[in-house]
Amino acid sequence: MPIAETPLQLPVPNLPAGFRAAGVHAGLKRNPTREDVSLFVSTQPATAAGVYTTNLVHAAPVAFDRARTPGEGFRAIVVNSGNANACTGERGMADTEAMAAAAAEQLGVLPTEVLVLSTGIIGEFLPMPTLLAGIGEAAAALGDDQAALIAAARGMMTTDTRPKLFGRTFSAGDRTISVTGVAKGAAMVGPRMATMLGIVMTDAPLAVADAQRLLAAACEETFNCVSVDGHTSTNDTVLLLANAAAGGECLSGPDLEEFGRLLHETCQMLAREIADDGEGATHVIRIEVSGAGSRDEARQIARAVADSPLVKTAVHGADPNWGRIVSAAGYAGVAFEAERLTLHVNGTLLFTAGAPVTFDATAVSASIRENRETEIRLEVGDGQGAVRFYSSDLTAEYVHLNADYHT
Amino acid sequence: MPIAETPLQLPVPNLPAGFRAAGVHAGLKRNPTREDVSLFVSTQPATAAGVYTTNLVHAAPVAFDRARTPGEGFRAIVVNSGNANACTGERGMADTEAMAAAAAEQLGVLPTEVLVLSTGIIGEFLPMPTLLAGIGEAAAALGDDQAALIAAARGMMTTDTRPKLFGRTFSAGDRTISVTGVAKGAAMVGPRMATMLGIVMTDAPLAVADAQRLLAAACEETFNCVSVDGHTSTNDTVLLLANAAAGGECLSGPDLEEFGRLLHETCQMLAREIADDGEGATHVIRIEVSGAGSRDEARQIARAVADSPLVKTAVHGADPNWGRIVSAAGYAGVAFEAERLTLHVNGTLLFTAGAPVTFDATAVSASIRENRETEIRLEVGDGQGAVRFYSSDLTAEYVHLNADYHT
Numbered sequence: 001m002p003i004a005e006t007p008l009q010l011p012v013p014n015l016p017a018g019f020r021a022a023g024v025h026a027g028l029k030r031n032p033t034r035e036d037v038s039l040f041v042s043t044q045p046a047t048a049a050g051v052y053t054t055n056l057v058h059a060a061p062v063a064f065d066r067a068r069t070p071g072e073g074f075r076a077i078v079v080n081s082g083n084a085n086a087c088t089g090e091r092g093m094a095d096t097e098a099m100a101a102a103a104a105e106q107l108g109v110l111p112t113e114v115l116v117l118s119t120g121i122i123g124e125f126l127p128m129p130t131l132l133a134g135i136g137e138a139a140a141a142l143g144d145d146q147a148a149l150i151a152a153a154r155g156m157m158t159t160d161t162r163p164k165l166f167g168r169t170f171s172a173g174d175r176t177i178s179v180t181g182v183a184k185g186a187a188m189v190g191p192r193m194a195t196m197l198g199i200v201m202t203d204a205p206l207a208v209a210d211a212q213r214l215l216a217a218a219c220e221e222t223f224n225c226v227s228v229d230g231h232t233s234t235n236d237t238v239l240l241l242a243n244a245a246a247g248g249e250c251l252s253g254p255d256l257e258e259f260g261r262l263l264h265e266t267c268q269m270l271a272r273e274i275a276d277d278g279e280g281a282t283h284v285i286r287i288e289v290s291g292a293g294s295r296d297e298a299r300q301i302a303r304a305v306a307d308s309p310l311v312k313t314a315v316h317g318a319d320p321n322w323g324r325i326v327s328a329a330g331y332a333g334v335a336f337e338a339e340r341l342t343l344h345v346n347g348t349l350l351f352t353a354g355a356p357v358t359f360d361a362t363a364v365s366a367s368i369r370e371n372r373e374t375e376i377r378l379e380v381g382d383g384q385g386a387v388r389f390y391s392s393d394l395t396a397e398y399v400h401l402n403a404d405y406h407t
Numbered sequence: 408m409p410i411a412e413t414p415l416q417l418p419v420p421n422l423p424a425g426f427r428a429a430g431v432h433a434g435l436k437r438n439p440t441r442e443d444v445s446l447f448v449s450t451q452p453a454t455a456a457g458v459y460t461t462n463l464v465h466a467a468p469v470a471f472d473r474a475r476t477p478g479e480g481f482r483a484i485v486v487n488s489g490n491a492n493a494c495t496g497e498r499g500m501a502d503t504e505a506m507a508a509a510a511a512e513q514l515g516v517l518p519t520e521v522l523v524l525s526t527g528i529i530g531e532f533l534p535m536p537t538l539l540a541g542i543g544e545a546a547a548a549l550g551d552d553q554a555a556l557i558a559a560a561r562g563m564m565t566t567d568t569r570p571k572l573f574g575r576t577f578s579a580g581d582r583t584i585s586v587t588g589v590a591k592g593a594a595m596v597g598p599r600m601a602t603m604l605g606i607v608m609t610d611a612p613l614a615v616a617d618a619q620r621l622l623a624a625a626c627e628e629t630f631n632c633v634s635v636d637g638h639t640s641t642n643d644t645v646l647l648l649a650n651a652a653a654g655g656e657c658l659s660g661p662d663l664e665e666f667g668r669l670l671h672e673t674c675q676m677l678a679r680e681i682a683d684d685g686e687g688a689t690h691v692i693r694i695e696v697s698g699a700g701s702r703d704e705a706r707q708i709a710r711a712v713a714d715s716p717l718v719k720t721a722v723h724g725a726d727p728n729w730g731r732i733v734s735a736a737g738y739a740g741v742a743f744e745a746e747r748l749t750l751h752v753n754g755t756l757l758f759t760a761g762a763p764v765t766f767d768a769t770a771v772s773a774s775i776r777e778n779r780e781t782e783i784r785l786e787v788g789d790g791q792g793a794v795r796f797y798s799s800d801l802t803a804e805y806v807h808l809n810a811d812y813h814t
Contacts, residue, residue, distance in 0.1 A: 057737030057745045087730055089762035122730025123763040229716040231731070232738035309636040309716070309801075310809055317810030323494055323529025324638070330464030331639035338464045355496030356530040394716075395810075396803035402717055403724030403802075 006161040013167020016178035016203035018245030022141040023155030026134020028082030037134035038079040038155030046243035048074040049211040051219040053236035059086035060096040061116040070212035075113040078103040085118040086234040106139035153182040166269040172255035181266040185274030198238035205244035222267035228278035275390035280397030292385030302389035304332035312394035318369035322350040336380040344377040413568040420574020423585035423610035425652030429548040430562030433541020435489030444541035445486040445562030453650035455481040456618040458626040460643035466493035467503040468523040477619035482520040485510040492525040493641040513546035560589040573676040579662035588673040592681030605645035612651035629674035633797040635685035682797035687804030699792030709796035711739035719801035725776035729757040743787040751784040
């Protein structure tokens with residue numbers, strides 16, 4: 001299935017100090033221009049944290065990594081795309097262990113120091129000779145420049161049309177700390193979590209408990225607030241590697257807080273990129289819900305709106321069909337006073353006090369059509385619960401891609 | 408938006424004794440060949456029961472009918488399509504009251520003896536002069552033959568491609584009891600409940616409490632187990648009118664049980680018709696979940712599978728992509744042992760004991776392609792919870808219909 005590539009949307013970051021990366025084409029994907037095996041390597045042992053899919057049916061690498069994180073002393077993450085190694089039973093777990101062992105051997109580290117990610121088709125066994133050869137090629141191709149990072153990010157892609165990268169740096173005293181993340185999405189992306197893989201690398205020194213706490217908090221508000229099709233995958237994983245190459249003591253106090261903010265921003269930008277690059281998407285939809293009784297309630301309302309095929313097709317059609325939006329909010333399973341509901345789309349008031357208002361439908365339609373991002377803003381009361389949620393529109397192209405993906 | 412009509416799929420039933428019906432084109436729909444105002448009338452006072460949408464944002468006629476049912480002494484239901492009278496505030500409620508009053512005047516009954524249904528676009532005020540004229544025309548067109556019933560069922564349609572009718576009769580002692588139902592669906596059809604209207608008429612004598620109890624039970628297992636797009640509407644309503652024209656005492660004992668079975672069958676056949684005629688659908692998907700801890704858990708799993716766009720597109724593409732099905736079951740929010748999960752599609756075993764099995768993918772694909780109905784059968788354990796759930800596939804045509812519906 002040929003998928004046209006699209007240009008990068010965000011500035012390409014650098015790898016943090018002490019990290020190298022590579023992405024190569026091993027042959028799991030048919031197209032020889034598409035990387036399918038990646039390595040992310042730290043020159044010194046790194047603290048690792050992980051957040052994983054909530055799906056009962058989860059892939060072998062998810063079980064493998066979940067058992068090992070959070071922890072210390074990690075040296076590498078090996079990734080393959082094209083095959084999820086999910087629903088593959090004991091043989092699948094043995095293959096994941098073999099991936100870790102092969103990467104460890106190539107890098108001269110221990111198998112227990114390697115984490116594994118897989119994404120792609122469910123239920124087929126990994127082509128191990130091809131994959132193991134690719135791991136060797138990737139180890140030989142490691143680099144610390146942007147080209148190496150981009151190749152590694154491309155090696156995680158499935159039907160993504162572009163790699164997703166974002167990074168930030170900040171000063172903690174006399175140290176410069178870098179935070180650099182890569183992700184993939186495309187489809188089977190639903191909250192808790194998306195069919196997505198994310199890797200965030202930092203040269204900050206982090207205590208294990210802080211790494212896990214901050215990653216979990218960031219994912220909760222970003223990757224868990226994005227939905228392309230509401231289908232929570234078997235493989236969703238976000239890993240954080242902190243290798244302390246910036247030197248000094250573990251971050252604490254205001255420096256740790258600032259790190260948390262940058263980690264959050266990095267995850268947020270990558271999550272938005274995933275929605276923007278949802279399969280077949282022509283719009284990214286930003287849903288802002290406020291005034292709910294709690295953040296969870298706000299998210300539940302946002303998710304109902306995000307996952308409604310009628311809302312998604314209305315945005316695709318540049319149709320300010322507010323009835324679909326308010327009715328989706330109404331069935332979210334959260335109690336609120338329908339008479340208090342207020343809806344703005346792209347800044348224009350469409351509905352308030354239980355009744356339609358007069359608005360310039362042509363102008364709102366034009367605003368939806370002419371902008372890549374559509375903002376749906378719902379106020380549901382005077383509570384403190386608020387959320388930002390990203391979704392994508394539903395197009396005939398999504399249907400074509402997914403009616404023909406497997407066969 | 409021109410929607411091609413399709414042939415009736417089920418035998419046309421007769422109206423039960425003492426009922427008349429009519430459907431006319433009043434002008435709410437642009438196409439003059441499409442009926443948009445209907446009347447269902449009983450020659451004698453009838454017991455009425457109702458089941459309504461759970462959406463917080465509900466239409467004026469839902470509030471109107473909900474306040475009046477269950478109860479006795481009803482003589483008519485007036486229906487319009489093309490406009491849902493939802494999100495229309497106080498003016499919407501006044502318009503619903505005016506519809507009931509107009510029908511009552513035409514029929515020579517009291518306004519309190521009339522129930523009201525509306526379906527169509529949300530958030531526009533009803534064109535009352537057009538609609539009231541239509542009610543007069545419908546009253547003049549009332550008939551007790553199949554043509555009248557079909558016209559009345561057509562007057563409920565929105566983007567349905569055909570009217571949905573089903574009926575059964577049975578003998579209760581020396582009485583012959585008829586149960587005849589009509590429904591509409593098409594889109595904004597999600598469980599609890601679908602965007603659907605249903606009317607079931609019977610000449611059985613029924614106690615009010617029995618009517619409500621049996622209707623609620625039937626809806627729970629049928630109309631609440633169908634999903635086209637998971638979007639629960641503002642207007643969903645199922646009404647039961649029992650006019651006792653068959654004579655005798657209220658049904659009880661085995662006769663009442665038999666009535667309940669026929670009511671269930673009628674609702675089941677209409678619910679399946681709604682899924683089969685989902686917007687753009689090329690397949691109806693029957694999902695059978697068994698072995699769950701409870702019926703609610705089974706339904707929750709079935710609903711996750713039914714609403715997954717990836718499952719729906721796979722069926723559209725005749726793709727036996729079982730990974731999408733088992734992963735949807737896995738994120739349903741119901742605890743089960745993933746290793747116990749067994750999946751059959753159209754009778755062929757695709758997955759069991761946590762791993763793929765060898766099967767003839769070409770044959771299963773051909774079986775999906777060549778049959779209108781696809782059966783997805785999931786066994787999740789050895790519990791007693793089981794459910795039958797109907798869904799439809801997701802096609803580019805659904806997207807086209809819903810990206811262009813409003814504007």
